[in-house]
Amino acid sequence: MAPMGIRLSPLGVAVFCLLGLGVLYHLYSGFLAGRFSLFGLSSEPGGGAAGPAAAADGGTVDLREMLAVSVLAAVRGGDEVRRVRESNVLHEKSKGKTREGAEDKMTSGDVLSNRKMFYLLKTAFPSVQINTEEHVDAADQEVILWDHKIPEDILKEVTTPKEVPAESVTVWIDPLDATQEYTEDLRKYVTTMVCVAVNGKPVLGVIHKPFSEYTAWAMVDGGSNVKARSSYNEKTPRIVVSRSHSGMVRQVALQTFGNQTTIIPAGGAGYKVLALLDVPDKSQEKADLYIHVTYIKKWDICAD
Numbered sequence: 521m522a523p524m525g526i527r528l529s530p531l532g533v534a535v536f537c538l539l540g541l542g543v544l545y546h547l548y549s550g551f552l553a554g555r556f557s558l559f560g561l562s563s564e565p566g567g568g569a570a571g572p573a574a575a576a577d578g579g580t581v582d583l584r585e586m587l588a589v590s591v592l593a594a595v596r597g598g599d600e601v602r603r604v605r606e607s608n609v610l611h612e613k614s615k616g617k618t619r620e621g622a623e624d625k626m627t628s629g630d631v632l633s634n635r636k637m638f639y640l641l642k643t644a645f646p647s648v649q650i651n652t653e654e655h656v657d658a659a660d661q662e663v664i665l666w667d668h669k670i671p672e673d674i675l676k677e678v679t680t681p682k683e684v685p686a687e688s689v690t691v692w693i694d695p696l697d698a699t700q701e702y703t704e705d706l707r708k709y710v711t712t713m714v715c716v717a718v719n720g721k722p723v724l725g726v727i728h729k730p731f732s733e734y735t736a737w738a739m740v741d742g743g744s745n746v747k748a749r750s751s752y753n754e755k756t757p758r759i760v761v762s763r764s765h766s767g768m769v770r771q772v773a774l775q776t777f778g779n780q781t782t783i784i785p786a787g788g789a790g791y792k793v794l795a796l797l798d799v800p801d802k803s804q805e806k807a808d809l810y811i812h813v814t815y816i817k818k819w820d821i822c823a824d
């Protein structure tokens with residue numbers, strides 16, 4: 521059941537961890553499936569009020585170019601996230617409550633990163649549908665041109681263009697993951713994320729850490745700049761869990777893997793997935809498993 525030993529891409533491993541643990545949780549808790557959702561149980565509309573801008577004109581997009589723009593968007597969004605945090609003027613607001621009653625926070629960091637990320641992707645790929653966690657203000661448009669440069673590390677791994685029909689592509693943006701921790705100035709947990717799905721299946725993922733300026737990217741069956749670790753502790757795994765949306769996760773983890781298990785509370789879905797991989801960033805803790813048992817949204821896990 522554990523992800524260890526599976527020869528998948530690092531993203532595959534991470535997604536497998538989430539799915540596998542979701543199934544385990546379901547078996548052990550006996551809760552209704554609706555109690556938690558991993559993929560797509562949300563009826564959430566595509567957040568961004570720029571709304572569904574489905575490709576009507578047909579045509580194709582090159583996924584290698586999309587990856588380059590996604591990395592750039594995550595980095596540029598991250599610059600906004602860092603700038604706002606360093607200004608100490610966050611304009612923190614609540615968007616309401618989660619199903620479990622936690623504050624669903626939003627800050628200027630989320631909004632300004634969203635604007636950058638959304639318009640960079642939208643300008644480069646006008647016919648592709650983009651779903652983002654935060655509202656896009658159509659009155660506050662920004663045309664950000666992409667210079668059409670594909671970074672060397674991507675060209676090295678992904679050696680040929682990968683054309684797909686534009687209408688099969690959906691982009692998911694999380695302009696600031698771990699907003700709760702961002703407001704508490706726990707910077708290491710914060711990431712920006714982009715995921716690109718083709719026919720509903722995630723194929724590109726980017727997770728960027730603005731405060732350590734580290735970026736992980738991967739293309740399913742294409743290549744990646746990050747790898748799974750060489751081994752994982754299956755017997756007494758170190759399990760990374762949410763610190764602010766934990767629900768019953770501690771009980772589930774201990775019940776499933778025993779009392780010897782180490783639980784690492786951490787913020788952010790992006791951060792917790794990176795904890796499973798071989799990431800050079802010093803501020804990154806390491807874990808063998810990531811379990812999340814409460815509700816979660818596609819932009820939180822799609823890139824993972």
Ligand SMILES: Nc1ncnc2c1ncn2[C@@H]1O[C@H](COP(=O)(O)O)[C@@H](OP(=O)(O)O)[C@H]1O
Nearest residue numbers: 618696697698699762765787788789814815820
């Ligand atoms: N029960 C829940 N309901 C809604 N969103 C949730 C959630 N649990 C986690 N999330 C979202 O998933 C991300 C990771 O959560 P956590 O740090 O608790 O593991 C956060 O994303 P954002 O910060 O992008 O909103 C958080 O809001």
Ligand SMILES: [Mg+2]
Nearest residue numbers: 694697698820
């Ligand atoms: Mg998130």
Ligand SMILES: [Mg+2]
Nearest residue numbers: 653694696697
């Ligand atoms: Mg977010």
Ligand SMILES: [Mg+2]
Nearest residue numbers: 624625653699
């Ligand atoms: Mg949020």
